Amino acid sequence: MDETVAEYIRRTVLKIPRDEIKTMLQKWGLLSETQLQTINFRQIKENISQDVVQLCEENSADIKQAAVLDIIYNHVYPNKRVWSVYQMKKTGEETEFFDLTDFKKKFKRRLRSALKNVTINFREYEDNAIWIRIAWGTPYTKPNQYKPSYVVYHSQTPYVFISASVLKSNLPLLCQALVLASNYHDIREMELRSHSLNSLKDIVFKRYSQNFQTHYPRPLQERNVAPESADLRIIQENKTEKERIERVNREVFGDGPQPKLEFAQYKLETMFKSDPQMDVLDKKEPFRCLVKFSSPHLLESLKSLAPAGMADAPISPLLTCIPQKARNYFKIRERKHFFPGSFVSP
Amino acid sequence: HLATSLPLPPERDHLRPRIDLVAFMIDIKSKYSLKNVEASLAYVDDSFFLGKVCFLVTGVGRVNYCSIEMNAIRNLGEVYCSPVLFCELEVEGSQVATAQRLLRMLEICAGHVPGVSALSFSSLMRNCADD
Numbered sequence: 424m425d426e427t428v429a430e431y432i433r434r435t436v437l438k439i440p441r442d443e444i445k446t447m448l449q450k451w452g453l454l455s456e457t458q459l460q461t462i463n464f465r466q467i468k469e470n471i472s473q474d475v476v477q478l479c480e481e482n483s484a485d486i487k488q489a490a491v492l493d494i495i496y497n498h499v500y501p502n503k504r505v506w507s508v509y510q511m512k513k514t515g516e517e518t519e520f521f522d523l524t525d526f527k528k529k530f531k532r533r534l535r536s537a538l539k540n541v542t543i544n545f546r547e548y549e550d551n552a553i554w555i556r557i558a559w560g561t562p563y564t565k566p567n568q569y570k571p572s573y574v575v576y577h578s579q580t581p582y583v584f585i586s587a588s589v590l591k592s593n594l595p596l597l598c599q600a601l602v603l604a605s606n607y608h609d610i611r612e613m614e615l616r617s618h619s620l621n622s623l624k625d626i627v628f629k630r631y632s633q634n635f636q637t638h639y640p641r642p643l644q645e646r647n648v649a650p651e652s653a654d655l656r657i658i659q660e661n662k663t664e665k666e667r668i669e670r671v672n673r674e675v676f677g678d679g680p681q682p683k684l685e686f687a688q689y690k691l692e693t694m695f696k697s698d699p700q701m702d703v704l705d706k707k708e709p710f711r712c713l714v715k716f717s718s719p720h721l722l723e724s725l726k727s728l729a730p731a732g733m734a735d736a737p738i739s740p741l742l743t744c745i746p747q748k749a750r751n752y753f754k755i756r757e758r759k760h761f762f763p764g765s766f767v768s769p
Numbered sequence: 770h771l772a773t774s775l776p777l778p779p780e781r782d783h784l785r786p787r788i789d790l791v792a793f794m795i796d797i798k799s800k801y802s803l804k805n806v807e808a809s810l811a812y813v814d815d816s817f818f819l820g821k822v823c824f825l826v827t828g829v830g831r832v833n834y835c836s837i838e839m840n841a842i843r844n845l846g847e848v849y850c851s852p853v854l855f856c857e858l859e860v861e862g863s864q865v866a867t868a869q870r871l872l873r874m875l876e877i878c879a880g881h882v883p884g885v886s887a888l889s890f891s892s893l894m895r896n897c898a899d900d
Contacts, residue, residue, distance in 0.1 A: 660772035660781060732773060733801060 424480045431568050432479050432489045436472040439496060444471060447499070451492050454478050486568065490544045494556050497573060498548065501620040504573065504586040508615040508623055508749070509598070511581040511607035519606060521578045523547070530555070530604035537596055542566045551577050559593050572597060575620065581607065582627050584620060614752035622682035626749050632679030668729050668736040675743050681722035687742065687751045689714040694757055709757065722746065775809035789879040790821050792871060797828040800836045810849065820887030821878050822851040825867070830857035850891050 439447055445464050448454055454475070462474045479489075497504065527545055534541050540560025547553055555574040560566035570588035574597070583601055587594055598610045617623050625631045659665065695710035718724045722745065729736035737743075745751050770777075770785065777785070791813060796802040806824070813822065826842055828834065846853040856867040878887045 658770045660770050660777050661774075663778065664773065733799065 424483055425486070427565075427568075428484060428486050428489050429476050429480065431486070432484065432492065433472045433476050434569075435489070435492050435496060436475050437468055441468055441471070443499070444468075444475075447492070447495055448475065450495050453482060453484055453488055453492075458482075486542060487544060490542055490556055490558065490568070490571075491546065493568075493571065494544055494546045494554055494573075497556075498546070498554060501586075502618045505616060505618055506575075506584045506586050506620050506623055508613045508627060509583045509585055509601075509610050510613055510627075511583065511602060511605060512609040512611070513581070513607050521605075523553070523578070526553075526578070526604045528604075530600050533600035533603050534596065538562070538593075540564065540566050542568065542571075551579050553578060557593075557597065559588070574601065576601070576605070577624075578605075580628070583610070584623060614750040616686070616751065617682075617684045619683040619685075622684060625682045626746050631682050631746055632677035665730075671736045672726060672729050672738075675737055676722075676726045681720070681726060682746060683723075684721045684745070684751050685717060685719065687716040687721055687745060688753070689741065690752075690754045692754065692756045716742075721751075774805055775812035788817075788821075790823070790871070790875045791817055792823050792825050794825045794827060795837065795842070797826055797837050798831070798834045803837050803841065807845075818849055818851060820851075820890035822849060823871075823874065823890075824849075824851060824853045825871075826853060826855050827858040829855045830860060830863075852890055 436444060441464070445459065445462075448459060449456075458478045458481075462471060462478070464471060531543050534543060534557070538560065539562060542556075542558040544556040545553060546556075553574075553576045555576065556571050557574070558566035558568045558571045567588075572588045572593065573586040575584040576582075585594075585597070587597075602608065602610050613627075615623060615626065691712040691714065692709045694708075725738060725742050728734040729738060741753070741755075770788075793806045793809065794802070795806055824842070824846060842853060854867065854870060857863040858867065874890070876882050877885050877889070880886070
């Protein structure tokens, strides 16, 4: 077995939390049950990985098999990477039957014709998700297994989730190969990025609880809200206002958990509005400014702003439109109307 | 009675007892809370500022998160001749101690302590400013 393969397997095993190593190796399937029995999974990870490499040596594992373990690890821990969402477009209306073998063949062929040195792995999962791992090389160097790109494609949808490696130069080629292999005509990057792959899927597949615009009058005298404080001596003067805030918030955000995003970024290209007497900027140029919101769970924190008294309800639609518009990167330009304002560009 | 801002909603006027003490809470981490308090002060009748108003500043345990300057708070206390109490309501010990202080002040403001009236608070304030 190649030294580089051994080292790669060793490092991949070291990434896995100790309690998960056995399960992942079983999923991998390269080592037999009897071989796995010989490993002591209670020793330190350093030693476990050495034992695993030893056994892989006996099975003469190659780089493609080692890459499968990497896919399994990333499938269980996708949140360690940043994922971007891409949408593919078809000009025709026909929904062709998706042929997996055909897809794989076309994909590999396109990549290999451009780059001789690539390692490509496919793995299918239950929810129609196809995971593709690509390790990139150059015409003169072997593929770098430590900086692979990941693609998750749900064949029944036009959406592709890509976690590109640092080597962004291969992105156009990757996109081209995807479009060709899946019989689409075009692909565009959506302005939607996050660590949480499942949340991105929730947003584009509309799986989160949305606020439906129901126009029925709010039933009066509905006191099904449990009293906030058990102590009846505390009297809330602004109970009606609090209830209004809760209601408005629920209408905007819905009742269920929010998809998990870490950032929202707004690039402002609007004119600076100051007191005309102050005349801060003599040139009437757009004032370029970047506003970035970051949080471990951005949408939940936005949802709790108004009830916590830190912002007025309803919250600005620029913030609340994030799941509906399926984007968290915005460009705001001046509205070219009679009235000064701003609009969100597509 | 807890309120988020002043003026109080008029629909509850008939249910409200006499108000003996108004404690304005300022969260040192939020400029918004200071602005809110400053706006609400305009709705307080002048007679309250003879010892029946105090400022409660919370969040002082975490120096790194201060959004409000100490000068602004000291100024507020001086301008309105009212005591400023600092506390950390997220710590149980401080919670209890602050509640006890407020309760003591309330007893005095409500006239339950013979010989001491709310006016004493204002005179205490002036002494501190002199030295």
